[in-house]
Amino acid sequence: MVNLLGFEIRIRRGAIIGWGLGLAGFAFIYLPFYPSVQDQFSGISFEDIALYQALGNFSMATFEGYFASTVLQFFAVIFAIYAVVNGTATLAGEEEAGTLELLAAMPLQRWQIVIAKALAMIVSGVFILAIAGLFVMAAVAYVASQVETGITPIDALPAVWNSLPITICFMMISLFLGAFLPNRRVAATVGTIIVIGSYFGNNLSGLIESLEPLKPFLPFNYYNASAEIFTEGIPWGDALTLLAAAAVFLLLAVLAFQRRNLTVGAWPWTRNTAK
Amino acid sequence: MSPPIIQTDQLTVYYGNQRGVVDLDLSVNQGEVYGFLGPNGAGKTTTQRVLLDILRPTKGSASMFGLDCQKDGVAIRTRVGYLPGELSLYPNMTARGFLDMAASVSGGDVDQDYRRSLIDRLQLDPNRRMREYSRGNKQKVGVVAAFMRRPDLLILDEPTSGLDPLVQAAVLELVREAKTEGRTVFFSSHIISEVQAVCDRVGIIREGRLVATESVETLIRQQFRRLRLTFPDSPPAFELDGVTETARDDRTVILEIRENFHPVLEKAVSAGVADLETIPVSLEEVFRAYYGGGGGNHG
Numbered sequence: 001m002v003n004l005l006g007f008e009i010r011i012r013r014g015a016i017i018g019w020g021l022g023l024a025g026f027a028f029i030y031l032p033f034y035p036s037v038q039d040q041f042s043g044i045s046f047e048d049i050a051l052y053q054a055l056g057n058f059s060m061a062t063f064e065g066y067f068a069s070t071v072l073q074f075f076a077v078i079f080a081i082y083a084v085v086n087g088t089a090t091l092a093g094e095e096e097a098g099t100l101e102l103l104a105a106m107p108l109q110r111w112q113i114v115i116a117k118a119l120a121m122i123v124s125g126v127f128i129l130a131i132a133g134l135f136v137m138a139a140v141a142y143v144a145s146q147v148e149t150g151i152t153p154i155d156a157l158p159a160v161w162n163s164l165p166i167t168i169c170f171m172m173i174s175l176f177l178g179a180f181l182p183n184r185r186v187a188a189t190v191g192t193i194i195v196i197g198s199y200f201g202n203n204l205s206g207l208i209e210s211l212e213p214l215k216p217f218l219p220f221n222y223y224n225a226s227a228e229i230f231t232e233g234i235p236w237g238d239a240l241t242l243l244a245a246a247a248v249f250l251l252l253a254v255l256a257f258q259r260r261n262l263t264v265g266a267w268p269w270t271r272n273t274a275k
Numbered sequence: 276m277s278p279p280i281i282q283t284d285q286l287t288v289y290y291g292n293q294r295g296v297v298d299l300d301l302s303v304n305q306g307e308v309y310g311f312l313g314p315n316g317a318g319k320t321t322t323q324r325v326l327l328d329i330l331r332p333t334k335g336s337a338s339m340f341g342l343d344c345q346k347d348g349v350a351i352r353t354r355v356g357y358l359p360g361e362l363s364l365y366p367n368m369t370a371r372g373f374l375d376m377a378a379s380v381s382g383g384d385v386d387q388d389y390r391r392s393l394i395d396r397l398q399l400d401p402n403r404r405m406r407e408y409s410r411g412n413k414q415k416v417g418v419v420a421a422f423m424r425r426p427d428l429l430i431l432d433e434p435t436s437g438l439d440p441l442v443q444a445a446v447l448e449l450v451r452e453a454k455t456e457g458r459t460v461f462f463s464s465h466i467i468s469e470v471q472a473v474c475d476r477v478g479i480i481r482e483g484r485l486v487a488t489e490s491v492e493t494l495i496r497q498q499f500r501r502l503r504l505t506f507p508d509s510p511p512a513f514e515l516d517g518v519t520e521t522a523r524d525d526r527t528v529i530l531e532i533r534e535n536f537h538p539v540l541e542k543a544v545s546a547g548v549a550d551l552e553t554i555p556v557s558l559e560e561v562f563r564a565y566y567g568g569g570g571g572n573h574g
Contacts, residue, residue, distance in 0.1 A: 003379040011365060098363025102420075105327045106380050107353040261330045264290055 001112045004103075008120030012086070016124050019082050020131025026078060027132065030070040031139035034063055035146035063149040064227035067159070071136070072225040076163040077199055079128070080170040084191035086124065087174020090117045091253070092184035095262060104262050114179070114254045121171045125164060133160045151230050159229045165242035166223045170195060172249035179256040219245065277305045278341055280428055280459045281326065285335035288321050295321035296483040298335070303461055308454050310474030310491075311463040312562060318483040319463045320360050323430050326461075327357060339428065353382065356421035360432035360463070362413055366406035370399060370416045377420045390423045396445050410437040418446055422453070429453055430461045435469060447473050467559040477558070479565050486565055495556050499533045499564065504543050505550035513539060529554065 091114070094100040103113055137153035144152065173194060177187040202220035205211035215221045222238035229235075281303035288295030296318035303309040313319050324330040325337050328348035337344040339351045364373060378385040394401055397415040405413060414437045421429055431450070435443040450460050450473045464470050470477060471491055478488040487494060501521075504510060510528040513520060517534030532539055543551065 003376070007376045007380065011367070014367065098359075098361055099365055101324075101329060101359050101361075101363070102357075102377075103380075104329045105352060105355070105357040105359070106377070107349045107382060108380065109349055261290075263324060263329055 001108070001116050004108065004112065004116040005119055005123075008117055009123050012120060012124040015082075015086060016127045017131070020128040021135075023075065023078060023128060023132035024135030026074070027071050027136045027139055031067065031136070032142050034066050034143050038063070038066070038147060062227065063143055063147060064151055064230050067140075067151070067156070068225055068227040068229065072159055072163075072229065075160070076166050076220070076223050076225065077195065079125070079163050079167045080195045080199075081192070082128070083121075083125070083167045083170035084174045084188055084195060086121055087171045088178045088184050088187040088191055090121060090175055090178060091257060092178035092181065092187045095178075096184055098263075101263050110258050111254045114175070114250075114257050118172065118175055118250050118253070121175070122168055125167050125171065129160055129164055133157055136160050155230050158234045162224060162229055162234050162239070165239040165246075166219050169219050169242040169246040169249070172246040172253065176249045176253040176256060179253045179260070279303055280305050281309075281337075281339050281461060283322070283325075283335065283337045286322070286325060286332055286337055287334040288318075288325060288330060289333045294318075294483045295330070295333075296325075296480070299480075299483070299485050301478060301485060302488075303459060305459055306454065306457045307475040308450060308460040308462055308473050310470035310477040311461060311480065312465065312467065312470050312477050313480035314465050317480045319465075319480060320432060321483075322480070323357075323359075323432055323461070323463060326430065327352060327355070354427040356424060356426035356429045358417045358421040358429075358431045358434055360436070362417040364405040364408075364413055364416060367404060369404055370401040370408070370412075370419075373405070373416060374401065374420055374423065378423065381424060385423050386425070389425065390419065393419045393422055393449070396449075397442055411439060411442070414438055415442065418449070422449055425456070426458070428459045428461065430463075432463045433465070434462070435464075435466065443469070467557070467562050471558040479562060481565060491558060495558060495561055499531045499556065499561075500536065501529065501531050501554040501556055502539070503527055503529050503550075503552040503554055504548050505552075506543075507547055507549055511542060511546045513542060515539065515542075 091100065094103075104110070133156075136156050140151060140153045140156045143149060170191070174187065174191045177191050178184065181187040181190065198218040198220045201211060201214055202218045205215050205218075205221075219242060222235075222242050224235050224238065279302045281301060283299050283301040286299040286301070287297050299318070299322060301322070311319050311322070321330060325332055326339060326344055328344050328351075331345065340354060342351050344351060368376075374390065397418060399412060399415040399419065401416075403412075405416070408416070414434075418434060421431065421434075429450075434450075435446050438446065447469060450462065453460055454473075454475075460473075462470065462474055474491060476488065476490050477494055479486050479494075505527045507526070509525060510523060513528070513530055515535040515538055517532065518539055519531045519533075520528060521531055522529040530539065
């Protein structure tokens, strides 16, 4: 299984570099411009705008607030899209491409295939964040040299790494969808709906009281995209909740993959012809 | 006699309402090259995928080396080299990288000299990325991957597909060598000439059911005999059950005889037959005879 894990990481090299630089580019679009836009935001009282407050403790009066409102707010969403793309490509995509048949014909247990791929996805996420984190630190160092701010490049790291647990959660949800649903297109569609629904559902639940009971089931409820992250660090309780949910979906993915017929793109009730 | 290397018992696979294979009783002996013959959609690929636990049976069972294909899949697959009919490879990998991965994941030792010899014999450049390969070159990668560990059993699905005639001959030679070394080959194909060239026994699958399993010679002999009869005058009519007249001219008639062989001879003698000649029947003709009623509809 270790050999398979190494292989799975190697075939993700392109995605790691591409998404790492993409996330870094996203941070670079916003962060270095703070010194030139800070005056424009200083007069706006975001606390009085309900929609902004629904997004969290939204403020752009400080660099921390600007960082959280522009980068952190969308960092996890973009990263979650990677999770859906990669998660559904991993079993469903490979099944459609035909490469899964070769792996399944090798002397591996099916659970080993799923676990190796899940670990490779997590490792790819770590590398992507490592690349993005370096660029974010460089951007923060630049801003800190231009304006007065309470955060250092090191302070930016927990904010960046805080998006890993929610990404892992979406990776495992997507892996499960790929193992359960008939093809990658359906799995990716459902996965994307879950990401978007979770993001907007969580934000709107701050405005619409009737949505409040849904909050505990929305992954974004456990992702802190506010400036508090710079002072309070990673909320480990939320992170562990997301990782526990990820473990549940990984288990479901293993069970779905363990039982089913491979190379048969069909709904589960027609392709699970096991005795 | 040692137990069969491959055995299926009433093996049935349905995809929802669609038929894969039905009540398949298959038995492949140690050291033989078993040809699994059928058109596209007859159930060849389904059978192989069940053997490798890629698909699960709806009913019945499958075993290899005396082990259950589902419960003991890992132990079985350690001893099997597999070439799928629809070979898909990782487009960004080189052939060498893929072969290294396949060797390391499979866990067995690979004789590097043997692997190199396979690469040379199939004229494969292993340093290019898969996406740069033609279909034939991808097929060569699959052949090397299947053979390189010298597995006890080779399951080959259309192994010469996409290859040029020279490389096709090289692959068939590799199959013969595997047999010489005492290894077993499950050779699935719809190309009858190559099945006839390398296989000891042939199983013909039609619409998911095994309709015949015999040695190539027996299969040909059992199906029908073809005679050319020459008479001094116009040949008589042979209107007998199991006898088909396929050609006729002023003095000769060609008959395909499935039954009533003796009445045919008696009638020929009484009509003063001047010459009698047996025309060889090919496996292809036998195959067509089995498929007179049409083919299958699912992989």
